[in-house]
Amino acid sequence: VTDNNGGTAIAETDVTVEPSKTDWQLTLKGVATMSITRKQFEQLVDMFGQDWSDGDNTWHGVPLWHLIAIVDDKEDTSNKSLSDYSFNDTLADKGYTVKITAGDGFVINLRSQKTAHEDGYLVTNTVDGDVLPARTPRDRPSWPLHMRGDKAHQPYNIGNIITIELVGLNEGNSFL
DSSP states (O other), X not given: OBOTTSOEEEOXXXXXXXXXXXXXXXXXESSSEXXXXXXXXXXXXXXXXXXXXXXXXXXXXXXXXXXXXXXXXOOOOTTOOGGGOOOOHHHHXXXXXXXXXXTTSOEEEEEHHHHTTOTTSEEEEEXXXXXXXXXXXXXXXXXXXXXXXXXXXXXXXXXSEEXXXXXXXXXXXXXX
């Protein structure tokens, strides 16, 4: 499936995940690979957090592009906090795929040009002030992270996110 947001969706399988306040990890893959813990993600939410309402619920999280910035190029990581990474606009303009994978195998792909500084793709960790439920009312996986926002309509409102990967970074980008 391809839409005007430049994304592609691949069929999902069904796995139930129980919501928990225990630690979890989000794997970010790009020029570097980094695992973000629940605590680190919550720190990013404290710095860059935004709300989005679907009319029934208010979702809170971090715009996707802030997560991409952590692994989209080689930056000196010594003494660097997660808030200090800058988004590589030049690389995003050249183009790569942002591949987002859920724990149940569901995958969406977005073009880097569509995600650059776009707050409409929000990676959320709470809804109405509470930890995300295991499944949405439509019986889709949700916890621990769920894509919501003005640009993240079906099928791009993926839940149970465990990996965000930047694919095709080295194609024609010799400055990496």
